[in-house]
Amino acid sequence: MLVDLAERKAVHDAFDSFWCVRAFDEVDSTNTRIKEMIAQGAPEGTCFVARRQTSAYGRQGRTWSSPDGGLYFSFILDPLGAHVSAGKTYIDLPALSLLLSLSVQSVLSALTGSDMIRIKWPNDILVVEDGQAAKLCGISLEATNQKLCCGIGINITRPETPTENTLAYLGDLVTESIDPDELLMQLLTYVAVLYQEWLRSGIAPLIPPYESHLYNKGERVTLDFLTGETFYTGKVIGVSLTGELILETESGERIQANSGEVHTRH
Numbered sequence: 001m002l003v004d005l006a007e008r009k010a011v012h013d014a015f016d017s018f019w020c021v022r023a024f025d026e027v028d029s030t031n032t033r034i035k036e037m038i039a040q041g042a043p044e045g046t047c048f049v050a051r052r053q054t055s056a057y058g059r060q061g062r063t064w065s066s067p068d069g070g071l072y073f074s075f076i077l078d079p080l081g082a083h084v085s086a087g088k089t090y091i092d093l094p095a096l097s098l099l100l101s102l103s104v105q106s107v108l109s110a111l112t113g114s115d116m117i118r119i120k121w122p123n124d125i126l127v128v129e130d131g132q133a134a135k136l137c138g139i140s141l142e143a144t145n146q147k148l149c150c151g152i153g154i155n156i157t158r159p160e161t162p163t164e165n166t167l168a169y170l171g172d173l174v175t176e177s178i179d180p181d182e183l184l185m186q187l188l189t190y191v192a193v194l195y196q197e198w199l200r201s202g203i204a205p206l207i208p209p210y211e212s213h214l215y216n217k218g219e220r221v222t223l224d225f226l227t228g229e230t231f232y233t234g235k236v237i238g239v240s241l242t243g244e245l246i247l248e249t250e251s252g253e254r255i256q257a258n259s260g261e262v263h264t265r266h
């Protein structure tokens with residue numbers, strides 16, 4: 001019992017030394033609010049969570065539906081900041097996409113005990129069942145004023161009115177109810193652990209676990225430019241140390257694709 005309490009205190013202390021979390025019932029977008037905080041000079045670890053968002057957005061200008069019953073939060077990372085002496089540069093930043101998706105995948109898999117939770121490069125979290133994939137969580141990363149605004153949205157409770165069947169809900173994977181506050185704490189704890197590991201040792205140790213959960217690894221996919229034209233078709237091999245997707249074309253050539261330029265079509 002004593003050990004349990006001591007361990008719990010150590011976890012809380014580690015959490016409090018990195019994170020400063022503020023909760024809202026409703027905001028336009030936790031990303032928008034966090035970017036304002038960055039402009040005002042807020043430090044790494046500042047995190048906003050909201051029960052609902054009225055103007056949430058995803059990558060490539062998509063909207064992100066944020067009704068009650070989900071977990072929506074954004075936070076600041078500042079790996080290039082003067083307080084961090086890890087020698088990171090802009091070239092290292094895309095790897096953080098991998099780090100965040102691996103953190104979320106690991107926590108959600110442990111919570112649900114499900115082996116159906118996969119990562120779609122670079123950072124969507126899917127539930128894949130009987131060959132059908134549905135999106136459980138979206139992650140965005142935006143660089144602003146030399147800091148990063150990281151946004152995470154997780155679908156928890158399936159709304160009573162039917163939504164697109166391309167969405168998955170965490171609540172459908174477990175029998176007991178999910179406490180969003182506890183889930184947030186677990187996610188932030190794990191993000192901070194992997195982030196410190198990345199600052200110390202780089203992304204290389206995180207690539208094997210990321211690839212082991214990679215959706216469609218070993219399968220043929222098409223990469224399209226964000227403008228719509230096809231870039232390449234090939235077999236998914238894995239990801240590079242700079243966060244690019246590695247494909248092998250039919251002629252055996254290996255190409256690397258940047259998430260700022262292409263997305264995958266399955």
Ligand code: BTN
Pocket residue numbers: 028029030031032053055056057058059060062064072073074124137138139140151152153154
């Ligand atoms: C995507 O899949 O395109 C990324 C979705 C990111 C959604 C989250 S929800 C919390 C944060 N606030 C936003 O406006 N967006 C992110």
